[in-house]
Amino acid sequence: MASTDSFGAKGTLGVGGSEYEIFRLSAVEGSEKLPYSLKVLLENLLRTEDGANVTADHIRALANWDPTAEPDTEIQFTPARVIMQDFTGVPCVVDLATMREAVTEMGGDPSKVNPLAPAELVIDHSVIIDIFGRPDAFERNVEFEYERNRERYQFLRWGQGAFDEFKVVPPGTGIVHQVNIEHLARTVMARNGQAYPDTLVGTDSHTTMVNGLGVLGWGVGGIEAEAAMLGQPVSMLIPKVLGFKLTGEIPPGATATDVVLTITEMLRKQGVVGKFVEFYGEGVGAVPLANRATIGNMSPEFGSTAAIFPIDDETVRYLKLTGRSAEQVALVEAYAKEQGLWHDPQAEPQYSETLELDLSTVVPSIAGPKRPQDRIELSQAKEAFRSSLADYASTPDQTDPDDAASSGSTVDEAGEESFPASDPASPAHDGNGDAGKPHAPISAAAGSGGRVSKPTKVTMGGAEFEIDHGAVVIASITSCTNTSNPSVMLGAALLAKNAVDKGLAVKPWVKTSMAPGSQVVTDYYEKAGLWPYLEKLGYHLVGYGCTTCIGNSGPLPEEVSAAVNEADLAVVSVLSGNRNFEGRINPDVKMNYLASPPLVIAYALAGTMDFDFESQPLGKDTDGTDVFLADIWPSAEDVQATIDGAITEEMFAKDYADVFRGDERWRSLPTPEGRTFEWDQESTYVRKPPYFEGMASEPAPVEDISGARVLALLGDSVTTDHISPAGAIKPGTPAAQYLDEHGVEKKDYNSFGSRRGNHEVMIRGTFANIRLRNQLLDDVSGGYTRDFTKDGAPQAFIYDAAQNYAAAGTPLVVLGGKEYGSGSSRDWAAKGTALLGVKAVIVESFERIHRSNLIGMGVIPLQFPQGESASSLGLDGTETFDIAGITELNDGTTPRTVKVTATKADGGKVEFDAVVRIDTPGEADYYRNGGILQYVLRGMLAS
Structure with a gap:
């Protein structure tokens, strides 16, 4: 619909040989003072002004924004596009497919039902690390993924062919947010003769990663995403905006991950829920785009709606590197400069509040054991682990003395239990002659005081070793947060090379995994010749997907899992992801720590969180000399030289040239054809919802x-x-009963997340959370109510009572x-x-x-x-x-x-x-x- 253009903002912009219609911000008084992110919103309102949902008053309210006022003005924001992942995207496509049928039944043309804004779905949430530490891990995990998700994938493949403006990136390609920054994001849209800022909503909270490219967008629920796909606006309040000033440069030894953990801690303390965060100042230009994306990615962890960087030379450099066309790159630069969206390092826009970080003060850090904002300086990590351990393992005075004695724990002179860590020099994963030798426990209590300990023997693959509280059982390089960032990914690979050269090996109880967010990572590892070193340490490719970061870490080896559960050990995962909430990563693992990819490998070499990298060696080299982390940490110069030599524009062009086509498995899926979907009446994953049953072309009057x-x-x-509905499907509940009736075995229940395309399962899990308290009942929690269709109004499942009410009208x-x-x-x-x-x-x-x-x-x-x-x-x-x-x-x-x-x-x-x-x-x-x-x-x- 054409804008009513009350402000006379409509004009043209010539770039190269093309002319674009644009809506100039300079037509609105006060626009020049606005922060970058609000200028993007202002352009959106100018272009979509219709006099009803978007009015001249809304535009004036935004132009006259008071940075100090509490948000109270609601505006209608129309995103330029929508991005989805496979769990949350399936219901959106189910609804589109159902609309097509309804149109057909009402005598219309089903091919008219299409997303009105470009919609792209990346399948990245379904791969699980069942197989690891071996060359065929990737192939095997993808096979399992297809077996588990065949119905959903056939449906999405149908949608890819049936709908215009809807594209699917098939499994085994990458993670949605990394694919977005490397390929899908436009930064400036060119569509229907208009040029305007690329904006989006996504059905995943870390959609904010694209904020690093100057693209305003954030995660929303499925209904808002569907609305945006169908050209409808998303309702929002004009937000407060926090300006975050960056100065200085990251010091040697610190990484982008350390920067983002520092920023997360700062912004959580400040309180930014519901606000936009925007980076400004002279230091912005020195922040590489990959680091900007890592910072944007963590926006949900510090609680802001968005965390955006403006467009500048670095944005343009990255767009060129990642293979965007010359025409697109020229448009981005010309449009941003014309509209006042190009970063001015000297500018001090109005902000609601400001914070500042001197990047030179950042130190190596991790975060945990349960929240991303709980940052710990690496030098304090051992001490912090020990103080947290009391919350996860019984303390000495709570431990039965007989139990302590039988466990083989030792008592030091202070009367506290000391920690038998395993010998750091012991080899693992490499299959050499020493692998079968027992790993002797050593005391690691010195320096930080004693701690509760329960050494537990494990025999696995012919080797015997001991694990204890704090054993690192998962060390996973995972998640788009960091795998999109070559500095930390190549840093990890160089650290692996240095470790192998020194004769170090990963401990045998550590489940290692490498799950990059795009195939470009594999390419530059290959070109730099670094894969053999990663694989020597067990870091074989396991999949391109979210994996450990969303809890798809897969099972621990049976022997390790049994020991952990029998001894009730508080063991640890270390991952390069963005979330480490309790219970999220693996059911056997109580404590989870976020770390940079190089530190993930360092902890896999150490084998325990009860470790001080400064004072404790990781092992001995071939000459018997102690090797410390500092001895194998790659220099910033080495990392940069490897980046310069290994990453090329051609890699991005090659890997994304046919990104929607998929591999042979995807292309050979038997897929229904036609403009409407052939619903499988036996499917328990994808079913036609009843939203349009009995719908007439004109709405009936609303009724009291x-x-x-x-x-x-x-x-x-x-x-x-x-x-x-969320999480596992519990036996005996209405959702489980439905699956039982449809011949699904308990082991195949899967989760509510995987069955979001089946409304029958989902409504049976609505209001069924075990922590929900329905006050119609006394001291009962979970999905229950009173059923007043029955004498005495007895207790019933909410779903069952609702069905009885429906039958009674x-x-x-x-x-x-x-x-x-x-x-x-x-x-x-x-x-x-x-x-x-x-x-x-x-x-x-x-x-x-x-x-x-x-x-x-x-x-x-x-x-x-x-x-x-x-x-x-x-x-x-x-x-x-x-x-x-x-x-x-x-x-x-x-x-x-x-x-x-x-x-x-x-x-x-x-x-x-x-x-x-x-x-x-x-x-x-x-x-x-x-x-x-x-x-x-x-x-x-x-x-």
Whole structure:
């Protein structure tokens, strides 16, 4: 739709031989003072101004932004494109496929149903490290991946062929965010004769990695992503913006990972939730683009919506290196300079608040054992581990003396247990003649005081060794956060070479893995001749995907797992990822640490977190001399020389030339053809949802709600993670019963995440979180309610009760407290609510995005009168609810309040006026149509 252009901003820009329509920011007074990120938003509003959802007042509010004010102005942001990963992307494609059928049934042309904004999906979340430490690991893991996910992949492959503007990067190619910065990101879009900033939303929180390229975007739930794909805006508040000034340069020995862990700690302390972070100052130009991307990637860890770097010479250099066309690179530079989006190192834009970091003060660091913001200086790592260990392992005075004696632990002079680490010089993985010798325990208590210890013998592959609390059982180079960064990846490989040259080896209990985020990494390792050294230490390629970082670390070797569980050891993973929450990485591993790729290998050589790299040797060289980490750490000059000699523009051009084509496995998948999808009635992964059943070309008038029952009465701070199905599928629950009925064995239940394309599984897991407390029941948590269709209203699963209410024609409401719907697992929180038959949610206050998502699914969000709550009104959830006044929406207006009457069993009534939280004209249109998908579908039919 053409902009109404109230400010006369529309003009043209000539670049090379092409002319582009642009909307000049200079047409709006005050724009020049705005931070970079808000200039991008301002251009977005200028270009999409329609007089209704985006008005001249919105544009003026943004241009006159008050850095100190609390955000209260809602705007409609229209992203230029959408990016998805396979877990969260599948439901979006399922909904598009279902829309096609609905259009066909209503006499329309199914080929008209397409994403209206470019949408790209990268399959990266499904590969698991089942096989490691051997040359065929990659091939075997990909085979297992296809076996487990065949149905989903066939469906996505159909979508790739059926939809315009929808592209799939097949399995075994890379990680979504790394593929985005190396290939998919445009920085400036050229589309339909217009040039405008590349912006996006993604169905993964680390979408912010692309902020390093000057591209504004962040992670959203599936409903917002679907809306954006279908050309609808995303509702947001004009945010506060924190300016982060960078000065100085990273010192020798420190890495980009150390920088990002330092920034994460600083910003967590500052408090940036809901804010944009923007980097500025003279130091920005000295930050390589790969480092910028690493910093942007961690935005969810420090809590900001985005963490963006402006466009400058370094951006242009990276675009050239990664094989973008000369025309595209020229457009980026010309457009950024024309619009005031080119970085001026001397500029001091207005910011809500500022922070500063002198990069020369950064020191080697790790973070853990359970949060990314818990940074530890490497020199303090052993001490910090010991102080954390008390939370994960029984302390000496809690240990049975007989148990301690039988475990073989020793007692030092202070009466505390000392730690038997294994001999650092012992070989592993290399199959040489010493591998079968027992690994003798040594005391590692000196210097930091004693600590709880439980040495446990393991026999594996003919070797016998001991592991204890703190043993590093996973050391994984994983995640786009760091594998996109050649300085740390080549640093790790050079460290591996130096270690092998000195005769060092990884400990036999360490599960090693190398899972880069793109094939370019493999290429430059090959060209630099460094693969043999990595493989000598067990760092064989295991897959191109998220792997360990999202918990797909695969099982530990059985012998190690058994020892860990029998002795209840607090063992450790070290990974180059972005998240290390408890229980995330591997079920056997209690403590998880984030580290740079070189330090991942260093800890694999040490074999334990109870280690001081400054004072303890990693082993001995062939002459019997102690080898310390400092002896094998590559110099910055060596790393840079290797980068210069090993990485070429041709690598990116070659690896991305046919990125959507896939390998032979992908191309040979038997795939349905045709403009509509042939649903497999036996599939338990991908099913046609009922959103459009019985839908007419014109929406029926909205109706008031009468005779509704309460499905759940909930307290404060109920999050979308409480509502949305997630994690493992528990036997005996409605979701498991459904899978049982469809012949799925318990071992093949898989997870809710993998079955997001099957609404039948997902609605059975909605409101089923084990920590959810439904106050209709006393002292019961989990997915239960009272079923008022039965005498005595007995306890029932929420899903089963909802089915009985649906059969009786009874609508449902949910009652809640403050901050209802904060959290991240958003799309199924709203979809599941709607599919269970909930027509209204009445709470004290909403999280903004979940409120919007409920409307997008045809559920009306209502708030109790100011200062009132379910308990203050005397509501206990046993009432029958009537809601009158909704029908005013049929007149094209949105009522400010509606009348709610709750009738108790004895006939007593509670009446109140609930505030209607339909906040924009667009949201009112969605609600009148029964939801956003129906609204868009009718628009397509009309056009």
